[in-house]
Amino acid sequence: MEAGMAVKVLKSQRVVLGQEICSASIVLKDGKIQDIVKDSDKNKLHLGQAMDFGDLVIMPGVIDSHVHVNEPGRTDWEGYWTATRSAAAGGITTIVDMPLNSIPPTTSLRHLQTKLQAAEGQCFVNTAFWGGVIPGNEQELRPMISAGVPGFKCFMIHSGVDEFPHVTEKDLHKAMAELQGTGSVMLFHAELELEDLKQTGKSKADPCEYSTFLDSRPENMEVEAVQQVCQLCLRYQVRCHIVHLSSAKALSITDAARKAGAPLTVETTHHYLNLAAEHIPRSATHFKCCPPIRSQVNQEKLWHALKEARIDMVVSDHSPCTVGMKKLGTGNFLEAWGGIASLQFGLPLFWTSAKKRGFSLQDIVMLLCQKPAELSSLASRKASLLPGYDADIVIWDPDKEYEITEECVHHKNKLTPYLGCKLHGEVIATIVAGKITYIKGQFAPEPPGQLLFVK
Ligand SMILES: NC(=O)N[C@H]1NC(=O)NC1=O
Ligand SMILES: [Zn+2]
Ligand SMILES: [Zn+2]
Numbered sequence: 001m002e003a004g005m006a007v008k009v010l011k012s013q014r015v016v017l018g019q020e021i022c023s024a025s026i027v028l029k030d031g032k033i034q035d036i037v038k039d040s041d042k043n044k045l046h047l048g049q050a051m052d053f054g055d056l057v058i059m060p061g062v063i064d065s066h067v068h069v070n071e072p073g074r075t076d077w078e079g080y081w082t083a084t085r086s087a088a089a090g091g092i093t094t095i096v097d098m099p100l101n102s103i104p105p106t107t108s109l110r111h112l113q114t115k116l117q118a119a120e121g122q123c124f125v126n127t128a129f130w131g132g133v134i135p136g137n138e139q140e141l142r143p144m145i146s147a148g149v150p151g152f153k154c155f156m157i158h159s160g161v162d163e164f165p166h167v168t169e170k171d172l173h174k175a176m177a178e179l180q181g182t183g184s185v186m187l188f189h190a191e192l193e194l195e196d197l198k199q200t201g202k203s204k205a206d207p208c209e210y211s212t213f214l215d216s217r218p219e220n221m222e223v224e225a226v227q228q229v230c231q232l233c234l235r236y237q238v239r240c241h242i243v244h245l246s247s248a249k250a251l252s253i254t255d256a257a258r259k260a261g262a263p264l265t266v267e268t269t270h271h272y273l274n275l276a277a278e279h280i281p282r283s284a285t286h287f288k289c290c291p292p293i294r295s296q297v298n299q300e301k302l303w304h305a306l307k308e309a310r311i312d313m314v315v316s317d318h319s320p321c322t323v324g325m326k327k328l329g330t331g332n333f334l335e336a337w338g339g340i341a342s343l344q345f346g347l348p349l350f351w352t353s354a355k356k357r358g359f360s361l362q363d364i365v366m367l368l369c370q371k372p373a374e375l376s377s378l379a380s381r382k383a384s385l386l387p388g389y390d391a392d393i394v395i396w397d398p399d400k401e402y403e404i405t406e407e408c409v410h411h412k413n414k415l416t417p418y419l420g421c422k423l424h425g426e427v428i429a430t431i432v433a434g435k436i437t438y439i440k441g442q443f444a445p446e447p448p449g450q451l452l453f454v455k
Contacts, residue, residue: 001051001429004444005436009050012395016059016361017385025050026058028391031433035387053395056428059365060383061093061125061392062347065372066243066267066315068339069095069127072118073103078320078412080122083343084449086410088124088438090344091427093392094452095125096376099132099153100164101319107132107164109143116451123449124437125430126392128376130187134165138174142182148453150377151185153243156192156225160290160338169228176236185239185375190225190250191217191291210280213333214292219247222291226250230257230264239263241375244317246272246291248301251310265312265375268302270349271340273314275299275417283331287417289319290338303357306367313371314350318343320413328415341416344409348425349418351398361398377454391434400426 011025015036023039064087071079087095097115099106106112106129119127131144133154141152154175155166167175179186197218205212226242230253233240242254245268254266271289276296280287287293305311319339327336342349350368359367365383373383381390404421406414429439435448 001436001439003436003439003442004446006434007051007391007431007436010053010058010393010395011050012053012058013055014057015385016057016365019362021361026385026393028434031391033385033387033389033391036385053428056395056397057361058393058395059361060369060385061394061430061432062091062368063094063372063376063378063383064092064316064318064343064346065096065313065376066098066269066317067095067343068098068101068319070101070320072114074101076322076412077101078318080119080127082410082412083318084122084124084127084447085443086344088430088432088443089410089427091347091394091396091430092343093125093394093430093432094128094378094382096128096130096150099130100159100161103163105132105134105161105164106130106149107134107137108140109147112144112147112149119451122447123451124443124447125432125449126452127449128378128452128454132164133167133171133175133186135167135171138178141175141178145182145184148455150375150454151187151239151241152179153187153189155189156228157189157221159189172232176232176238179238180236183239183377185241187241187243188225188229189244190229190242191221192225192228194221194224197221207334208283208331210277210282210284210287210333213288214277214294216334217290217292219249219294222247223250223253226253230254230262233257233262233264234260237263242266244269244272244291245311246294248298248305251305255310265371266310267313267315268306268311269315269317270342270346271317271417272302273299273306274349274353283328284417285326285328285331285333285336286415287340288333288336288338289317289340307357307359313375314346314367315372316343316346320411322413323415326415341411341413342418343411345404345416345418345423347394347396347427348423351425352423355398355424378452391431393431394427395429395431396425396427398425400424402426
């Protein structure tokens with residue numbers, strides 16, 4: 001079993017097949033799943049040499065539909081090579097790259113082509129690309145759809161980078177009209193600048209205290225933005241998706257919109273489910289992201305909403321930067337980059353907390369694989385172990401406990417709030433397009449990931 005090898009048959013006693021977990025063999029051919037043979041299926045032919053993983057879990061690879069890779073232009077923050085290696089080491093078989101933080105951002109067909117050139121030949125996992133909506137680029141949307149982007153991300157507030165300006169409601173009407181009838185999806189960073197907050201002006205509170213930053217982005221900024229998204233979604237009947245929901249307060253609005261027929265989905269991230277404002281130390285700017293990590297009470301509500309399927313999926317929002325940009329020297333939350341690096345640790349982070357709350361392996365497949373695949377229009381070929389589906393598979397040990405140390409982090413910049421955390425769930429091997437892209441610390445000599453385009 002070597003990294004880079006094409007796999008023919010793999011088996012274990014714990015294969016996640018839909019709602020069932022059973023002892024089975026998976027036959028792979030030409031990058032696809034050719035057959036699934038359950039041990040109970042006595043009539044099947046002899047399968048020959050299988051890679052036997054004992055009682056390790058075999059399930060579809062994780063799909064992380066919210067990753068900022070940043071190449072080209074800000075490759076010192078993260079690049080395709082390092083991002084997709086960390087994804088592979090984390091059991092992720094497909095990432096969908098966000099349109100911003102790279103220069104150029106993915107806001108036109110030409111810029112998309114620049115991104116594709118940058119990514120080509122560098123990806124250890126499959127990579128798809130979100131387009132971006134900025135003021136005035138509505139004519140670029142349909143050409144990007146034809147080129148295979150699954151949808152578009154926009155910001156309703158300053159994005160953190162000047163070359164990706166945020167949209168106003170007027171811009172959104174134009175973009176939504178363009179997307180009608182295409183099947184494409186609009187992703188919203190849902191925070192709105194509030195008038196009364198502008199007027200209170202700069203706070204005199206200590207910028208090294210997390211609470212100062214938290215107070216600068218109250219829940220109402222999210223609630224009001226979500227309200228606006230829901231109205232647009234109902235009116236245009238274009239698929240809409242709230243990225244990184246942090247405030248549980250906004251859920252009554254999304255619930256109501258869904259009930260009224262809005263084609264709306266909601267994601268949250270591992271950091272909102274694992275971290276809480278009360279525990280963020282002074283000057284610990286690596287915990288800064290937008291919208292902010294809120295209270296422990298809010299976190300509990302997010303977990304409940306996830307259990308009740310009021311939140312559809314969990315992703316990383318991996319948004320790394322150089323160590324310098326985190327301003328750890330001064331510890332000033334207001335000046336530090338907003339974004340958390342965590343791509344590699346989504347699966348074990350989620351499992352460590354989720355299993356205590358009664359989530360099953362089947363729930364993991366739903367929340368971390370199938371729902372993100374549906375969002376990205378990839379569910380007809382990925383995120384299920386079924387004949388004819390792509391052979392993108394993770395093999396992992398859900399019971400193995402270990403500590404995150406800097407040496408095991410494959411992100412380009414190693415700073416993450418999870419250093420020192422003890423997690424359950426070790427990824428043993430990751431298979432992409434039928435080849436072992438990662439196994440026990442080793443990577444394939446040639447990256448087997450494909451660039452993905454949806455129809
Ligand atoms: N520009 C960028 O990546 N912003 C991301 N970072 C973050 O914390 N929230 C975001 O939307
Ligand atoms: Zn965002
Ligand atoms: Zn993001």
